[in-house]
Amino acid sequence: MGRLLFILVLAMPLAGFAAAPEKVLHLALSAAETGFDPVMTSDLNTASIEQQLFESLLTYDYLARPARLVPRLAADMPTVTDQGRTWVFRLKHGVYFAPDPVFKGARREAVAQDVIYTLMRFMDPKNRSPYKFLVEGKIIGLDELAEAARRSGHFDYDAKIPGLEALDRYTLRVRLKTTDYNFAHAMAQPMYGIVAREVIEAYAGDTASHPVGTGPYHLVRWVRSARMVLERNPYFRHETWNFEAGDDPDNRRIAALMRGKTIPQIDRIDIQVIEEPQSVWLSFGKGELDMVGLAGQFAPLALQGDHLQPKYAARGIRLDRISDPSIAYYFINQQDPVLGGMSPEKIALRRAIFMAQNDEEMIRVIDKGQAIRNAYPIPAGVAGADPGYRSVLDYNPELANRLLDQTGYARGPDGYRRMPDGSPLAVRYTSSLSSQDRELDEMMKKALDRLSIRFESEKLKFPEILKTERQCHVQIRLSAWIADYPDGDNFMQLWYGPHIHENNASCYQDPQWDRLYEQTLTLPDSPERNVLYHQLARLLELKGVTKVSTTHIRNVLSQPWVLGFKPHPILPSVWAYLDIDTARAPRE
């Protein structure tokens, strides 16, 4: 009895000081990640994780709309002189990389030289970075260094170039060749998160498996294409949640919950790759996932018009809904031996295929109304958008068939059209293995049936699709692009000739188009630039390169215990700014 009492007395103070329950955020990715070396990343799912692991010089204010640039790794906004050609960034002091064996137990501070190294990596030909376009042809001396590397096979990271100078340990000066109105946006991309040279060199060849950044989280577990676990970076500096709410009532509600809290509040983020929307929906329903992007096919189940169904609202589930600054667009590989080429017959074939796509039906049947028709390459909410733009590729199977008849694509004895030279004609559509993509296959099959063109399907995993696309081996696909920064240039660069093997999935190279695009780079957001953008958009249609189809509506559902969430149009993830109400969350 005496011993029992002794144990109870010992246990009482322990119970009083018990550790606070761990805050865990459970999330799902709709497609597999592609590896965590930011220089090689181009997909949203991977970028959403890198946003938490790495830090760029700038970022976007969490609550401000339209999106507003704010410092992240930089101590303040850069000083811009020389008509926008010289940028000076001052870095925060005491920013440390996450612990890694490469640092041999010491704390490693991020300094100006790391920024220079990070920017140089984008131009290293070995990296073939999809986001090279943000610095290519812009920084004095960097392109020359890349050219020398192409010749010698070795990129000289020790070279001093006038465009990138560390004025002291924490100050960086970037000198541009010409005025670039989007350079600040480039420096806010998660792909431009700062890396340490010794880490990259130590893990050369496998950098994608060793993400070491200065972000609020670090990767502690990675099962490829299945699961990623992030934990709070123990070296992350002290930062508090102090975003300005302004007059927006929703911002005020969030600020009241979050103001003054340390960033990040959540201890662990557990991310699973779940490709099937049905599994995601069921997991969310059981409380196994804390936040989900609502897939189109479940919209009728969860929504009543623009609002949450009362039964879900009664459970305290929140719906946040925004029109994404994104486009869904069909593209055809211009280098493909069957569909590529600029002869009138090939252009007619491509335009006919695009005109056979029924966008309204896709919105109604596949997206369940959670998308809007948008024919312009720049979506609403992005500088340069034109919601009133009229396409020449609107759904019109009658005209499409007549164009094919007119240009010699006669029907063979089997009822299918043949090439003008009599050879067989089949169109190969590439998509992933998910059930949602099977519906897109059906859409494409229906479209080609309308034209009596034989349909073929190529099924690949998402990372494989991206790889094949960059090799210019995809024939036709429905792709999507969401704004990295809220400027039309971020969309128009998708068709710029020098971006083939990077972001130009159409593999489109046209001197006329490239010339017009280069002119837009010299202009700020203005009516003059918009005239050029309209010409660029129309050329893409007239030459049968691409058809912009829809803009997606983003519906995010979050459990009642998730605090502080507001969808951001540009930031790929905002997990560091959230909190979990452990009293309401189910126990682990």
Place this chain on the structure above:
Amino acid sequence: MAQPNASPGLWTLAWRRLQRDRVGMVSLAVVVAYLCVVFLALGGWIARDWTREVGVNYAPPVFFPADQDETAIPLGKSIALPDQVDLYGLQDPLAPQLEAIRARHPDEARSIPERRQLTLPLGGDKWGHDVLTKVIKGSETSILVGLVAALLATVLGTVMGAVSGYFGRWVDDSFNWLYGVFTSIPYLLLIFAIAAVLQQKGVSTIILILGLTGWTGVFRLVRAEYLKHKSREYVLAAGAMGASHARRMFIHILPNTSHVILVQLSQNVVGFIKSEVILSFLGFGVPVDVVSWGSMLNEAQNELILGKWWQLAAAGTAMAILVTAFSLLTDALRDALDPKLKY
């Protein structure tokens, strides 16, 4: 002169026994009815136009005129010549072709209405395809896959089992090693592994996958039969008369093991129909331009959540009836072909 009555053969006796089995006969009738539907669909006499969109999206069955889905549309339109749009000073590379079309059809700036039915006999899918037509066309794929794959697996299993059991020694050891490898891998995992390697979707791919993985059961039984029969007098007598090994294996022994093979064949048909459904349900099955019961069930998983149950019910019922009938027929066949039962 009157001929003496010839004694009835194995097959005649089996048929007589089967006729006396009422459940077996009903099952046979059901299976034959399904096969008739398959042949009619194969010949293009029925369900030829299963891809035609005849109903509104998710048209409910006629006997269940449920609330109309808000996404349903009774009308569609198709425009011939569009209005001119601003080209922003650019030259259209197809201007001469479009001019020629306009010259040939000067009056065409019109809408062509498209009528759709609000209900269908067994309902419609998301595109407005008739579910009844899809079930019929789907039976063609599913049953064909089941039959051909079962035939392939049975032929493979029979030949390998016969060679293994008849020759014995190292030949038997080799085939047993192969059998051990195949059976040590869980069946569905093996199927998925082969499907993932082949990548190419299609009916022939599924047949190949199922045929190449499903021979083991037949092999085991046929090998055992051959081990038993090879030392019997009638085989030894055939050998003494100069019959070759092939002749002894396939002319003399094979008919005496046919009851085992036939029952295995029918069991495989049932198993492979189910496997095709599972493969298609999981996305490894038929391509998008082919319909099968499995692909219908795959589509139905999302529809069911939206309360559109009719595609699932139709495909599931059609499959359940056939699988049950085939299983009962297999039982009846086993009884009918058992040589120990004389009458």
